[in-house]
Amino acid sequence: MTSSQHHRIDYVEIPAADLEASKRFYAEAFGWEFNDYGPDYAGIRGPGDREAGGLTPHGPQHRGGGPLVLLFSADLDASVAAVEKAGGRVLQGPYAFPGGRRFHFADPAGNELGVWAES
Template sequence: MSQTSINYIEFYCKRIPVIKAFYSHAFGWTFTDYGPEYAAFEDGKLSGGFHQNQEETAGGNPLVVLYSADLEGVRDKVVEAGGTITVDIFAFPGGRRFHFADPDGNVLAVWSE
């Protein structure tokens, strides 16, 4: 049996330009546009995309957890880029993390040891 792993993550969004500016500023992600309603991203390890769709609800996606060695610094960049902290930094067995919503309401988390 072959091993299956996450290869690509896709989010719905309402405003491609706002989403690109947010993730570029907060995390340094790069983007490739595929028409006016789709932008693919690269974060250095994983690929994904944002599909502009006004009828889908942002924030209903699975929780994607990002990693950073500088949890507080990334939290500050998220807020500076226009994100909203939905769950502030908390400890859990193995580390600490926080949750945030991007400008279109997609909720993600960032963790560190």
């Protein structure tokens, strides 16, 4: 199992208007397995791998983009400050979610990414 590393791409969320149909597709096409977190979220695991992404009907289609890339942070508040200092714009958060805290930001080109931390 690979551990999370500071500011490495860590998790990707893929929009899935029909969660069950998307799970069937990815399971068949790529052998992915899923951790179900209720009716609106399924964590993605490749065979034998740790969870590396998720399928969500509440994802990027509401932001006008593709999958949401999430970076891991050892210090979320420092990452918020670094994003703002570098010219990014915080769009949401920091906020709590099951497993930690995260925030979303827009880079100067308007791409939205997220950053999460365990606490």
